[in-house]
Amino acid sequence: MYQKDLELHRKWEKVLKKIESTFGKRPKDIHAVIFLIGVHELGRGAKHFTKEEKQDLMHIAICKILSLAGYYELEGIDQQGWPHWKLVKNLPHLDMLEQEKLMKMHIIEYFEKEINIE
Secondary structure (H helix, E strand, C coil), X not given: CHHHHHHHHHHHHHHHHHHHHHHCCCCCCHHHHHHHHHHHHHCCCCCCCXXXXXXXXXXXXXXXXXXXXXXXEEEEECCCCCEEEEECCCCCCCCHHHHHHHHHHHHHHHXXXXXXXX
């Protein structure tokens, strides 16, 4: 188990370094990474977002990330260009640490597939 955690940490650091080299700033936590994925998925670039839009961007990112494991499926894009997802498989019941580990694993997968970091 320890070896897997070490590998996860190594890959997570690689994601953080990629973000830092792209934006010139290291994300302070997983929430900042999720937000950036939401902005990327929306595809409108950096702009000022309202508090509600920021929450929606986080939701978009989480759905996209967890779609890689088959939990969500893209339902479509609305007239404003926002993606909508539907839950297709129940999420496992995990404690906070396990949830964060699950998210990090799929964020790493997202960066490997969508952003092409190895």
